[in-house]
Amino acid sequence: MFETSSKPHQPTMLSFARDLPNICSLAGLLCAVFGIWQAVLGNFTVATIGILWAVLFDWTDGIVARRMRGRTDHHRAFGGQLDSLIDIVSFGVFPAVFLLSYGEFSPWFFPGAFLIVATSAVRLSYFNIFGLIDDKTYMGLALDNNVVILSFVFLFEGFIDHTIFSIILYALLMVLLMFNLASIRTPKFSGNWFYVLIVYTLLITGIYSWIQLNRA
Numbered sequence: 345m346f347e348t349s350s351k352p353h354q355p356t357m358l359s360f361a362r363d364l365p366n367i368c369s370l371a372g373l374l375c376a377v378f379g380i381w382q383a384v385l386g387n388f389t390v391a392t393i394g395i396l397w398a399v400l401f402d403w404t405d406g407i408v409a410r411r412m413r414g415r416t417d418h419h420r421a422f423g424g425q426l427d428s429l430i431d432i433v434s435f436g437v438f439p440a441v442f443l444l445s446y447g448e449f450s451p452w453f454f455p456g457a458f459l460i461v462a463t464s465a466v467r468l469s470y471f472n473i474f475g476l477i478d479d480k481t482y483m484g485l486a487l488d489n490n491v492v493i494l495s496f497v498f499l500f501e502g503f504i505d506h507t508i509f510s511i512i513l514y515a516l517l518m519v520l521l522m523f524n525l526a527s528i529r530t531p532k533f534s535g536n537w538f539y540v541l542i543v544y545t546l547l548i549t550g551i552y553s554w555i556q557l558n559r560a
Contacts, residue, residue, distance in 0.1 A: 349369060350433075355418060360372075360418075360419065360422045360423075360426075362418055362423075363415070363423065364408055364412065365405040365408045365409035365412065365415075365423050366405070366422070366423055368404045368405035368408055368424055368463050369401070369402070369405045369423070369426050369427050369430050370399070370426075370430075372398040372401030372402045372404075372405070372434060373398070373430045373433060373434070375394045375395065375397040375398040375401060375434075376384075376394065376395060376398040376421060376430070376433050376434035376437075376438050377433070378394040378471070379391040379392070379393075379394030379395040379398065379438050379442075380433075380437060380441050381403050382394060382444075383438070383441050383442045384441060384445055386445060387556070388442070388445075388446060388498065388501070389498075389552040389553075389555050389556045389559075390552070390556060391438075391442060392494070392495045392498055392548070392552055393548070393549050393552050393553070395434065395438050395442075395491045395494075395495070396491070396492070396495050396544075396545045396548055396549065397545060397549075398434045398438075398491075399434070399488050399491060399492060399541065399545070400542065401431070401539055402427070402431070402434065402488060403488075403541060404538075405423070405427060406427075407538065408477035409423055424472075428468050428471075428472055431451050431464070431468055431488075432461075432464055432465060432468060433456050434488075434491070435464055435487035435488055435490060435491060436460060436461045436464030436465065436487070437461060438491065439460050439490060439491060439494060439517060440456075440457035440458070440460040442494070443456055443457055443460065443513060443517060444457045446510055446513060447510050447514070453459060453510075453514065456514050456517060456518060459518065459521055460517060460521065462477075462489060463521045463524050463525060464487055464524075466525065467484060467487060467524050467525060470483070477529060478540045479532070480531060480532050480534070481529050481530070481531060481532060482529070482530045482531070482532055483525065483527065483528075483529065483530075484524050484525055484526050484527070484528060484530065484532045485520065485524050485528075485530050486524075486529070486530065486532070487524060487527070489520075490517070490520045490524070492514070492541075492544075493516070494517070495521065495548055496548075497512075497513070497516060498513075499548075499551065502555070513555070515527065
């Protein structure tokens with residue numbers, strides 16, 4: 345017979361899925377997986393919309409978690425682990441797949457895709473051990489900045505030859521990886537920056553939706 349629990353009063357896995365901050369995290373994961381799917385299909389504007397909403401939900405889960413009362417240490421620890429694992433998908437796997445797909449899955453783009461995922465794994469592991477330098481400062485550039493910058497740069501994709509833009513995209517992501525791992529202090533965007541992110545997400549969503557409709 346299988347034992348259902350090895351410890352008394354051990355919470356179930358699904359009990360954490362009902363926690364509101366974790367629901368926000370999972371909503372972000374949904375957006376990221378949707379973005380990956382669209383990137384594989386070559387719908388890059390739609391993919392970019394998906395990942396921007398993933399960033400928004402990533403910010404939202406932390407805000408909700410800090411404002412909720414009565415959360416246990418287990419809920420906080422679980423939420424931190426869940427958020428970190430989802431970040432690997434959103435800010436590691438997504439840009440890697442995006443780069444590969446835009447590069448038409450050329451072998452030349454595989455090293456870059458690997459470096460993106462590896463960098464996200466190294467950075468998040470480091471952050472899980474050492475955390476912030478202080479309440480408002482990261483060591484290195486936070487990974488979510490990569491896809492926010494990518495979403496802006498990709499606005500110019502229609503004005504540049506595909507081959508040239510793929511090289512620009514490749515170079516941009518490699519430069520961002522160096523900043524992700526660099527021993528430099530970068531600000532943690534919080535507070536009113538959340539409202540800036542909301543406006544930016546809605547604006548970029550509107551622009552890319554308009555572009556997609558005109559291409560259809």
